[in-house]
Amino acid sequence: MRAVYQDSHPVSANVGQTFLGFFRNSDLLDLTLRTQAARILLLEPFYGGSHKQLLDLLSAHLDSSVAFTMPAKKWHWRARTSALYFSHNVPASPAYRVLFCSSVLNLCELVGLRPDMARLKKVLYFHENQLVYPVRKEQDRDFQYGYNQILSCLVADAVVFNSAFNMNSFLSSIASFLKKIPDQRSPKDVAQIIRPKCRVLYFPLHLANVTRLFPKHKLLCGVTGPSHTDDIIATLTDSTLQCGPDRQSGLEQQYGPDHRQDSPGKPLHIVWPHRWEHDKDPELFFSTMVKLKEEGLNFLLSVLGERFTDVPEAFATCRPLLDSHVLHWGFLESREDYVSVLCQADVVLSTARHEFFGVAMLEAVHCGCYPLCPNALVYPEIFPAQLAPPT
Numbered sequence: 001m002r003a004v005y006q007d008s009h010p011v012s013a014n015v016g017q018t019f020l021g022f023f024r025n026s027d028l029l030d031l032t033l034r035t036q037a038a039r040i041l042l043l044e045p046f047y048g049g050s051h052k053q054l055l056d057l058l059s060a061h062l063d064s065s066v067a068f069t070m071p072a073k074k075w076h077w078r079a080r081t082s083a084l085y086f087s088h089n090v091p092a093s094p095a096y097r098v099l100f101c102s103s104v105l106n107l108c109e110l111v112g113l114r115p116d117m118a119r120l121k122k123v124l125y126f127h128e129n130q131l132v133y134p135v136r137k138e139q140d141r142d143f144q145y146g147y148n149q150i151l152s153c154l155v156a157d158a159v160v161f162n163s164a165f166n167m168n169s170f171l172s173s174i175a176s177f178l179k180k181i182p183d184q185r186s187p188k189d190v191a192q193i194i195r196p197k198c199r200v201l202y203f204p205l206h207l208a209n210v211t212r213l214f215p216k217h218k219l220l221c222g223v224t225g226p227s228h229t230d231d232i233i234a235t236l237t238d239s240t241l242q243c244g245p246d247r248q249s250g251l252e253q254q255y256g257p258d259h260r261q262d263s264p265g266k267p268l269h270i271v272w273p274h275r276w277e278h279d280k281d282p283e284l285f286f287s288t289m290v291k292l293k294e295e296g297l298n299f300l301l302s303v304l305g306e307r308f309t310d311v312p313e314a315f316a317t318c319r320p321l322l323d324s325h326v327l328h329w330g331f332l333e334s335r336e337d338y339v340s341v342l343c344q345a346d347v348v349l350s351t352a353r354h355e356f357f358g359v360a361m362l363e364a365v366h367c368g369c370y371p372l373c374p375n376a377l378v379y380p381e382i383f384p385a386q387l388a389p390p391t
Contacts, residue, residue, distance in 0.1 A: 045082030048072025083109035107152035124156040131173035213343035271345035276307040286318035302328035342367035
């Protein structure tokens with residue numbers, strides 16, 4: 001998927017030729033967009049973050065689509081119960097031709113509860129997969145979430161992932177995951193049945209022109225013009241990243257550690273723009289920030305990202321310890337305010353133990369931040385090695 005830069009329109013022609021083009025040109029959807037009566041049914045049980053971004057894009061740019069959503073709360077309950085909710089709250093219509101949903105929804109249960117939806121062409125999108133999702137304490141009851149995703153793939157007509165890492169980690173884990181079933185021989189060909197349905201469509205990003213928000217040192221070092229995130233992932237294929245040495249060298253010059261020499265004495269501004277949840281490992285992040293403080297280093301800190309019902313204790317514990325360094329703390333409702341903070345920051349940091357795409361990291365890089373992230377998960381697929389050194 002190509003990340004795009006533009007001044008006003010939220011999706012460029014490049015996006016239309018890729019993610020939206022998948023819908024408009026796929027044989028799955030031949031009937032959908034060729035007749036005025038055809039409809040696409042969009043379902044999202046966890047309408048927040050990147051799930052919301054994608055559904056809003058599809059709603060705005062797919063003809064004859066209708067969306068039904070649930071608030072982004074209590075993920076585990078949404079995964080367990082949303083099929084029942086949608087089965088009762090989505091009205092039947094003979095015009096529906098395609099059903100699109102995220103893998104939070106148990107698609108297998110839904111089509112069992114609503115036989116009229118079984119006839120639709122079903123597209124399942126994976127923002128994340130539960131087979132390799134890190135849990136703090138593994139319990140038998142957690143098995144259901146990965147198992148539900150496998151069943152959903154079996155009833156879907158197309159299975160779409162936001163990165164090759166997401167797809168490959170899911171498919172390669174199916175066999176070992178099913179071996180957890182006690183006293184039962186697991187089917188050996190499940191991954192082989194699912195694999196032909198699978199493909200990668202990188203998450204479509206809305207990256208507007210943000211240069212008017214740049215501080216002086218970013219303008220002086222040349223972080224202007226079309227998005228440099230475009231350069232990073234413009235040539236992503238379904239499985240690899242092609243990035244020549246000339247381009248990588250140019251990116252290093254744009255974002256390298258010395259890019260702030262025009263503003264000596266200005267504290268380094270570090271931004272952490274991730275969900276306030278354990279899989280982003282805030283404990284590691286805050287322990288690192290406290291260590292920087294103990295060493296007497298001068299820095300500013302912006303801790304952004306959405307928070308949900310259960311917030312890790314590290315946020316409340318470490319806020320007082322870092323108070324003198326905190327510039328921004330908490331989720332910013334205004335998109336303009338959020339982008340403005342990213343533009344003012346110098347370094348974007350990820351301590352994630354789970355990342356299947358990394359929208360927040362790419363948005364920050366687009367805003368001129370230098371990325372520091374693990375040399376693991378999806379990051380080697382998205383960032384050139386010279387831009388994001390191993391951490």
